[in-house]
Amino acid sequence: MADAALFEFLHTEMVAELGAHHSDPGPGGQKMSLSVLEGMGFRVGQALGERLPQETLAFREELDILKFLCRDLWVAVFQKQMDSLRTNHQGTYVLQDNSFPLLIRMASGLQYLEEAPKFLAFTCGLLRGTLCILGIKSLVTASVASLPTCKFQVVIQKT
Amino acid sequence: MSRQANRGTESKKMSSELFTLTYGALVTQLCKDYENDEDVNKQLDKILFSHFLPRGYNIGVRLIEDFLARSNVGRCHDFRETADVIAKVAFKMYLGITPSVTNWSPAGDEFSLILENNPLVDFVELPDNHSSLIYSNLLCGVLRGALEMVQMAVEAKFVQDTLKGDGVTEIRMRFIRRIEDNLPAGEE
Numbered sequence: 167m168a169d170a171a172l173f174e175f176l177h178t179e180m181v182a183e184l185g186a187h188h189s190d191p192g193p194g195g196q197k198m199s200l201s202v203l204e205g206m207g208f209r210v211g212q213a214l215g216e217r218l219p220q221e222t223l224a225f226r227e228e229l230d231i232l233k234f235l236c237r238d239l240w241v242a243v244f245q246k247q248m249d250s251l252r253t254n255h256q257g258t259y260v261l262q263d264n265s266f267p268l269l270i271r272m273a274s275g276l277q278y279l280e281e282a283p284k285f286l287a288f289t290c291g292l293l294r295g296t297l298c299i300l301g302i303k304s305l306v307t308a309s310v311a312s313l314p315t316c317k318f319q320v321v322i323q324k325t
Numbered sequence: 326m327s328r329q330a331n332r333g334t335e336s337k338k339m340s341s342e343l344f345t346l347t348y349g350a351l352v353t354q355l356c357k358d359y360e361n362d363e364d365v366n367k368q369l370d371k372i373l374f375s376h377f378l379p380r381g382y383n384i385g386v387r388l389i390e391d392f393l394a395r396s397n398v399g400r401c402h403d404f405r406e407t408a409d410v411i412a413k414v415a416f417k418m419y420l421g422i423t424p425s426v427t428n429w430s431p432a433g434d435e436f437s438l439i440l441e442n443n444p445l446v447d448f449v450e451l452p453d454n455h456s457s458l459i460y461s462n463l464l465c466g467v468l469r470g471a472l473e474m475v476q477m478a479v480e481a482k483f484v485q486d487t488l489k490g491d492g493v494t495e496i497r498m499r500f501i502r503r504i505e506d507n508l509p510a511g512e513e
Contacts, residue, residue, distance in 0.1 A: 169419045171391050173344045175384040176463075180351055183380060206350040213346045213448070243343055288347075 170245060170267075177268060180206070181284045203287035204294075211295020214242070218296075228322065231300050232259050239296055257322035261293075262315070269314035282310040286318075293318060341421065345447050352460060381466020382473075389471040392418070400475070404500045405429075407477065408436050411468070411498075420444050424496075440494040443487065451488045459483050465496065476504040 184199045218238075236248035240263075249264045268285045272278050286308035294306045303323040310316045392398075396414050401407040408426045417423050422444060428437040445461045465481035472479045478501040485495035 169344075171388070172384075172419050173347060175387055176344065176347060176351070178387075179380045179383055180347070182383075183351075184354075202354060206347070206354055209350045209353070210343065210346045214342065217342060 174268065174271075177285075177288060180288065200283065200287040203284070204291035207288035207291025207293075208295035208298070209291075210288075211292040211297075212299050213295075214239070214292070215296040215299030218299075228257075228302065229253070231297070231302060232261070232320065235293060235296060236261055239293075243292065257324065259320040259322075261318040261320065263318075264315045266314050266316045269310070269316060273313045276312055278313065279310065282313060282316070283308070286310070286316060290318065293320065341444065342447070345444055348445060348463065349449060352458075356455065356458075378462060378466040378469070381463035381468075382470035383466075384463070385467040385470025385472075386474055388419070388467060389474040392471065404433060404436070404477075407472070408438075408498070412438060415471075428497075434500040436498055437484070438496040438498065440496070443494045446488055446494075449488060456489070459486070460488055461486070461494070468496070468498065473504065478502050478504055 180203065184202050232251060236251050240246060240248045244267045248261050250262045252260045268289065269282060290306040290308050294304055297304045305321045305323065306318060308316055308318050392415055396418065398410050398414060401410060412424045412426050422440065422442065424438040424440045426436055427439055429435070443461055445464065449460060451458060451460065462483065465483065468481040469479055480499040480501060482497055483495070484497045485491035485493055487494050
Protein backbone atom coordinates (compact mmCIF):
# COMPACT_ATOMS: atom_id res chain seq x y z
CA MET A 167 0.00 0.00 0.00
CA ALA A 168 1.24 3.43 -0.87
CA ASP A 169 2.34 5.52 2.03
CA ALA A 170 0.53 8.74 2.90
CA ALA A 171 3.76 10.73 2.64
CA LEU A 172 3.97 9.74 -1.00
CA PHE A 173 0.59 11.30 -1.72
CA GLU A 174 1.57 14.47 0.10
CA PHE A 175 4.79 14.86 -1.87
CA LEU A 176 3.03 14.13 -5.14
CA HIS A 177 0.33 16.65 -4.30
CA THR A 178 2.97 19.30 -3.62
CA GLU A 179 4.57 18.57 -6.99
CA MET A 180 1.20 18.80 -8.71
CA VAL A 181 0.56 22.19 -7.20
CA ALA A 182 4.03 23.32 -8.29
CA GLU A 183 3.63 21.84 -11.75
CA LEU A 184 0.26 23.33 -12.54
CA GLY A 185 1.00 26.56 -10.75
CA ALA A 186 3.97 27.11 -13.04
CA HIS A 187 2.04 25.89 -16.01
CA HIS A 188 -0.70 28.42 -16.20
CA SER A 189 1.22 31.19 -14.58
CA ASP A 190 0.84 33.42 -17.63
CA PRO A 191 -0.03 36.83 -16.26
CA GLY A 192 -3.20 37.05 -18.35
CA PRO A 193 -6.55 37.45 -16.63
CA GLY A 194 -7.70 34.36 -14.83
CA GLY A 195 -4.26 32.76 -14.86
CA GLN A 196 -4.46 31.74 -11.23
CA LYS A 197 -8.09 30.73 -11.52
CA MET A 198 -7.20 28.56 -14.46
CA SER A 199 -4.61 26.49 -12.64
CA LEU A 200 -6.94 26.05 -9.67
CA SER A 201 -9.68 24.71 -11.89
CA VAL A 202 -7.24 22.23 -13.42
CA LEU A 203 -6.28 20.99 -9.96
CA GLU A 204 -9.94 20.90 -8.98
CA GLY A 205 -10.73 18.88 -12.10
CA MET A 206 -8.05 16.35 -11.26
CA GLY A 207 -9.41 16.05 -7.74
CA PHE A 208 -12.86 15.52 -9.20
CA ARG A 209 -11.69 12.58 -11.29
CA VAL A 210 -9.90 11.02 -8.35
CA GLY A 211 -12.97 11.57 -6.14
CA GLN A 212 -15.15 9.85 -8.67
CA ALA A 213 -12.83 6.89 -8.92
CA LEU A 214 -12.57 6.61 -5.13
CA GLY A 215 -16.34 6.88 -4.90
CA GLU A 216 -16.78 3.97 -7.27
CA ARG A 217 -14.66 1.87 -4.96
CA LEU A 218 -16.63 2.65 -1.83
CA PRO A 219 -18.20 -0.22 0.06
CA GLN A 220 -21.53 -1.03 -1.51
CA GLU A 221 -23.55 -0.33 1.62
CA THR A 222 -22.73 3.36 1.37
CA LEU A 223 -24.43 3.62 -1.98
CA ALA A 224 -27.71 2.86 -0.23
CA PHE A 225 -27.63 6.14 1.67
CA ARG A 226 -30.93 7.92 1.40
CA GLU A 227 -30.42 11.15 3.26
CA GLU A 228 -28.18 13.93 2.09
CA LEU A 229 -26.95 14.41 5.65
CA ASP A 230 -25.88 10.78 5.87
CA ILE A 231 -23.78 11.18 2.78
CA LEU A 232 -22.11 14.30 4.16
CA LYS A 233 -21.46 12.47 7.42
CA PHE A 234 -19.94 9.70 5.42
CA LEU A 235 -17.57 12.14 3.74
CA CYS A 236 -16.52 13.55 7.10
CA ARG A 237 -15.88 10.19 8.65
CA ASP A 238 -14.99 7.50 6.20
CA LEU A 239 -13.71 9.39 3.18
CA TRP A 240 -11.59 11.70 5.31
CA VAL A 241 -10.13 8.78 7.24
CA ALA A 242 -9.38 6.97 4.00
CA VAL A 243 -7.68 9.96 2.44
CA PHE A 244 -6.15 11.81 5.39
CA GLN A 245 -6.15 9.22 8.21
CA LYS A 246 -8.29 11.47 10.41
CA GLN A 247 -11.88 12.58 10.74
CA MET A 248 -13.25 15.97 9.83
CA ASP A 249 -13.52 18.07 12.98
CA SER A 250 -16.96 19.51 12.51
CA LEU A 251 -19.93 19.50 10.18
CA ARG A 252 -22.53 22.24 10.13
CA THR A 253 -25.53 22.83 7.94
CA ASN A 254 -28.34 25.33 7.46
CA HIS A 255 -30.64 22.48 6.42
CA GLN A 256 -31.08 24.14 3.07
CA GLY A 257 -28.41 22.38 1.14
CA THR A 258 -25.40 24.23 2.44
CA TYR A 259 -22.87 22.39 4.53
CA VAL A 260 -19.68 23.59 6.14
CA LEU A 261 -17.03 20.99 6.83
CA GLN A 262 -14.25 22.17 9.06
CA ASP A 263 -10.85 20.63 9.55
CA ASN A 264 -8.81 22.25 12.31
CA SER A 265 -5.55 20.73 11.19
CA PHE A 266 -5.81 20.02 7.50
CA PRO A 267 -2.95 17.64 6.65
CA LEU A 268 -1.94 19.35 3.40
CA LEU A 269 -1.50 22.65 5.22
CA ILE A 270 -0.16 21.45 8.51
CA ARG A 271 3.48 21.44 7.47
CA MET A 272 3.28 24.90 5.92
CA ALA A 273 2.58 27.18 8.81
CA SER A 274 0.65 27.81 11.94
CA GLY A 275 -0.94 31.22 11.65
CA LEU A 276 -1.06 33.70 8.83
CA GLN A 277 2.23 33.05 7.08
CA TYR A 278 1.77 31.67 3.53
CA LEU A 279 -1.94 32.48 3.62
CA GLU A 280 -1.91 33.56 -0.05
CA GLU A 281 -0.42 30.23 -1.04
CA ALA A 282 -3.06 28.18 0.77
CA PRO A 283 -5.83 28.15 -1.89
CA LYS A 284 -3.57 26.27 -4.29
CA PHE A 285 -3.31 23.47 -1.77
CA LEU A 286 -7.07 23.17 -1.34
CA ALA A 287 -8.33 23.02 -4.92
CA PHE A 288 -7.56 19.35 -5.40
CA THR A 289 -9.39 18.40 -2.22
CA CYS A 290 -12.44 20.49 -3.18
CA GLY A 291 -12.60 18.50 -6.40
CA LEU A 292 -12.17 15.29 -4.46
CA LEU A 293 -15.26 16.05 -2.35
CA ARG A 294 -17.27 17.15 -5.37
CA GLY A 295 -16.31 14.03 -7.33
CA THR A 296 -17.27 11.68 -4.53
CA LEU A 297 -20.58 13.49 -4.04
CA CYS A 298 -21.20 13.29 -7.76
CA ILE A 299 -20.77 9.52 -7.82
CA LEU A 300 -23.20 9.30 -4.89
CA GLY A 301 -25.75 11.19 -6.95
CA ILE A 302 -25.36 14.69 -5.57
CA LYS A 303 -24.45 17.65 -7.73
CA SER A 304 -22.63 20.25 -5.73
CA LEU A 305 -20.31 23.20 -5.63
CA VAL A 306 -17.40 22.94 -3.22
CA THR A 307 -15.28 25.86 -2.17
CA ALA A 308 -12.67 26.17 0.52
CA SER A 309 -11.53 29.00 2.70
CA VAL A 310 -8.70 29.50 5.12
CA ALA A 311 -8.67 32.20 7.76
CA SER A 312 -5.58 30.95 9.52
CA LEU A 313 -3.43 27.92 8.76
CA PRO A 314 -3.84 24.99 9.22
CA THR A 315 -7.57 25.35 9.84
CA CYS A 316 -9.74 25.27 6.77
CA LYS A 317 -13.41 25.12 5.92
CA PHE A 318 -14.97 23.41 2.96
CA GLN A 319 -18.33 24.74 1.95
CA VAL A 320 -20.55 22.34 0.06
CA VAL A 321 -23.57 23.83 -1.71
CA ILE A 322 -25.91 21.21 -3.08
CA GLN A 323 -27.26 22.05 -6.52
CA LYS A 324 -30.98 21.46 -6.72
CA THR A 325 -32.18 20.36 -10.11
CA MET B 326 -16.78 4.99 15.93
CA SER B 327 -17.38 1.29 15.49
CA ARG B 328 -18.22 1.94 11.86
CA GLN B 329 -14.76 3.18 11.26
CA ALA B 330 -13.23 0.04 12.71
CA ASN B 331 -15.33 -2.09 10.40
CA ARG B 332 -14.07 -0.24 7.41
CA GLY B 333 -10.46 -0.22 8.53
CA THR B 334 -9.23 -2.44 5.77
CA GLU B 335 -11.16 -0.61 3.11
CA SER B 336 -9.78 2.69 4.30
CA LYS B 337 -6.27 1.38 3.96
CA LYS B 338 -6.95 0.16 0.48
CA MET B 339 -8.47 3.46 -0.47
CA SER B 340 -5.54 5.48 0.73
CA SER B 341 -3.18 3.45 -1.41
CA GLU B 342 -5.49 3.87 -4.35
CA LEU B 343 -5.53 7.58 -3.66
CA PHE B 344 -1.88 7.86 -4.66
CA THR B 345 -2.26 5.66 -7.71
CA LEU B 346 -5.36 7.49 -8.90
CA THR B 347 -3.90 10.91 -8.24
CA TYR B 348 -0.80 10.07 -10.22
CA GLY B 349 -3.01 8.81 -13.02
CA ALA B 350 -4.95 12.07 -13.02
CA LEU B 351 -1.70 14.00 -13.25
CA VAL B 352 -0.44 11.99 -16.23
CA THR B 353 -3.80 12.38 -17.94
CA GLN B 354 -3.77 16.09 -17.35
CA LEU B 355 -0.28 16.51 -18.74
CA CYS B 356 -1.12 14.43 -21.79
CA LYS B 357 -4.10 16.70 -22.39
CA ASP B 358 -2.19 19.91 -21.77
CA TYR B 359 0.55 19.12 -24.19
CA GLU B 360 -1.76 17.81 -26.86
CA ASN B 361 -3.04 21.33 -27.23
CA ASP B 362 0.44 22.72 -27.70
CA GLU B 363 1.99 20.00 -29.78
CA ASP B 364 0.02 17.68 -31.93
CA VAL B 365 2.91 15.40 -32.64
CA ASN B 366 2.80 12.43 -30.31
CA LYS B 367 6.47 11.67 -30.52
CA GLN B 368 7.13 15.14 -29.26
CA LEU B 369 4.49 14.73 -26.59
CA ASP B 370 6.13 11.69 -25.11
CA LYS B 371 9.50 13.31 -25.19
CA ILE B 372 8.10 16.21 -23.21
CA LEU B 373 6.42 13.90 -20.73
CA PHE B 374 9.62 11.94 -20.37
CA SER B 375 11.63 14.99 -19.55
CA HIS B 376 8.83 16.24 -17.36
CA PHE B 377 8.36 13.44 -14.89
CA LEU B 378 12.00 12.97 -14.08
CA PRO B 379 12.44 16.39 -12.45
CA ARG B 380 9.10 16.04 -10.67
CA GLY B 381 10.13 12.70 -9.30
CA TYR B 382 13.55 14.09 -8.50
CA ASN B 383 11.97 16.79 -6.32
CA ILE B 384 9.90 14.18 -4.53
CA GLY B 385 12.97 12.02 -3.97
CA VAL B 386 14.92 14.91 -2.49
CA ARG B 387 12.22 15.32 0.15
CA LEU B 388 11.32 11.67 0.52
CA ILE B 389 14.84 10.72 1.61
CA GLU B 390 14.47 12.83 4.76
CA ASP B 391 11.24 11.09 5.63
CA PHE B 392 12.80 7.73 4.85
CA LEU B 393 15.95 8.20 6.93
CA ALA B 394 13.95 9.53 9.85
CA ARG B 395 11.59 6.58 9.87
CA SER B 396 13.72 3.65 8.86
CA ASN B 397 16.84 3.90 11.04
CA VAL B 398 18.99 2.92 8.08
CA GLY B 399 22.56 4.16 8.32
CA ARG B 400 25.05 4.93 5.59
CA CYS B 401 25.49 2.17 3.00
CA HIS B 402 29.01 0.91 2.45
CA ASP B 403 28.58 -0.31 -1.08
CA PHE B 404 26.13 -0.29 -3.94
CA ARG B 405 24.92 -3.81 -3.10
CA GLU B 406 23.83 -2.68 0.31
CA THR B 407 22.12 0.32 -1.27
CA ALA B 408 20.25 -2.00 -3.62
CA ASP B 409 19.05 -4.09 -0.70
CA VAL B 410 17.83 -1.09 1.25
CA ILE B 411 15.98 0.30 -1.77
CA ALA B 412 14.25 -2.97 -2.56
CA LYS B 413 13.56 -4.36 0.90
CA VAL B 414 13.02 -1.26 2.99
CA ALA B 415 12.13 1.74 0.82
CA PHE B 416 9.86 0.08 -1.74
CA LYS B 417 8.21 -1.87 1.05
CA MET B 418 7.60 1.24 3.12
CA TYR B 419 6.22 3.47 0.40
CA LEU B 420 4.63 1.17 -2.14
CA GLY B 421 4.12 -2.03 -0.17
CA ILE B 422 6.06 -4.18 -2.61
CA THR B 423 9.50 -5.79 -2.51
CA PRO B 424 11.16 -5.87 -5.92
CA SER B 425 13.89 -8.43 -6.50
CA VAL B 426 17.44 -7.30 -7.16
CA THR B 427 19.10 -9.06 -10.10
CA ASN B 428 21.38 -8.77 -13.12
CA TRP B 429 24.41 -7.38 -11.36
CA SER B 430 27.10 -6.16 -13.70
CA PRO B 431 30.51 -7.78 -13.10
CA ALA B 432 31.84 -4.50 -11.76
CA GLY B 433 28.99 -4.29 -9.27
CA ASP B 434 27.96 -0.83 -10.41
CA GLU B 435 24.73 -1.79 -12.17
CA PHE B 436 21.70 -3.81 -11.13
CA SER B 437 18.05 -4.26 -11.97
CA LEU B 438 14.98 -3.93 -9.82
CA ILE B 439 12.32 -6.36 -10.97
CA LEU B 440 8.80 -5.31 -10.02
CA GLU B 441 6.31 -8.15 -10.25
CA ASN B 442 3.43 -5.73 -9.97
CA ASN B 443 3.81 -2.02 -10.12
CA PRO B 444 1.12 -0.39 -7.95
CA LEU B 445 1.35 2.80 -10.00
CA VAL B 446 -0.24 1.12 -13.00
CA ASP B 447 -3.10 -0.61 -11.17
CA PHE B 448 -5.85 0.99 -13.21
CA VAL B 449 -3.92 1.88 -16.32
CA GLU B 450 -4.14 0.84 -19.91
CA LEU B 451 -1.80 2.56 -22.33
CA PRO B 452 -3.62 3.70 -25.48
CA ASP B 453 -1.90 3.03 -28.81
CA ASN B 454 -1.09 6.64 -29.47
CA HIS B 455 0.92 6.84 -26.26
CA SER B 456 2.88 3.66 -26.78
CA SER B 457 6.19 5.34 -26.08
CA LEU B 458 5.04 7.02 -22.88
CA ILE B 459 7.05 5.85 -19.90
CA TYR B 460 4.15 5.96 -17.49
CA SER B 461 5.90 5.29 -14.21
CA ASN B 462 8.91 7.43 -15.00
CA LEU B 463 8.31 9.41 -11.82
CA LEU B 464 9.82 6.49 -9.89
CA CYS B 465 13.16 6.89 -11.67
CA GLY B 466 13.23 10.53 -10.70
CA VAL B 467 12.42 9.66 -7.09
CA LEU B 468 15.27 7.14 -6.94
CA ARG B 469 17.74 9.55 -8.49
CA GLY B 470 16.72 12.45 -6.26
CA ALA B 471 16.78 10.43 -3.07
CA LEU B 472 20.19 8.86 -3.77
CA GLU B 473 21.73 12.15 -4.74
CA MET B 474 20.94 13.42 -1.26
CA VAL B 475 23.07 10.62 0.15
CA GLN B 476 25.97 11.49 -2.14
CA MET B 477 25.34 8.96 -4.88
CA ALA B 478 24.90 10.00 -8.47
CA VAL B 479 22.96 7.26 -10.22
CA GLU B 480 21.07 6.75 -13.42
CA ALA B 481 17.70 5.02 -13.25
CA LYS B 482 15.60 4.02 -16.22
CA PHE B 483 12.86 1.65 -17.23
CA VAL B 484 14.06 -1.12 -19.52
CA GLN B 485 10.96 -3.32 -19.31
CA ASP B 486 7.38 -2.34 -18.55
CA THR B 487 4.30 -4.54 -18.16
CA LEU B 488 2.25 -1.70 -19.63
CA LYS B 489 4.08 -2.29 -22.88
CA GLY B 490 3.55 -6.03 -22.89
CA ASP B 491 6.73 -7.11 -21.10
CA GLY B 492 6.40 -9.89 -18.55
CA VAL B 493 7.79 -7.83 -15.70
CA THR B 494 8.68 -4.24 -14.95
CA GLU B 495 12.41 -3.66 -14.74
CA ILE B 496 14.21 -0.55 -13.54
CA ARG B 497 17.91 -0.48 -14.39
CA MET B 498 20.08 1.32 -11.86
CA ARG B 499 23.60 2.47 -12.70
CA PHE B 500 26.04 3.94 -10.23
CA ILE B 501 27.83 6.90 -11.81
CA ARG B 502 29.96 8.37 -9.05
CA ARG B 503 30.14 9.42 -5.46
CA ILE B 504 29.38 13.04 -4.84
CA GLU B 505 32.21 14.18 -2.63
CA ASP B 506 31.83 17.93 -2.59
CA ASN B 507 28.82 18.01 -0.37
CA LEU B 508 30.38 16.06 2.44
CA PRO B 509 30.94 18.23 5.47
CA ALA B 510 34.56 18.31 6.58
CA GLY B 511 35.52 15.60 8.99
CA GLU B 512 32.92 13.10 7.95
CA GLU B 513 33.93 9.65 6.71
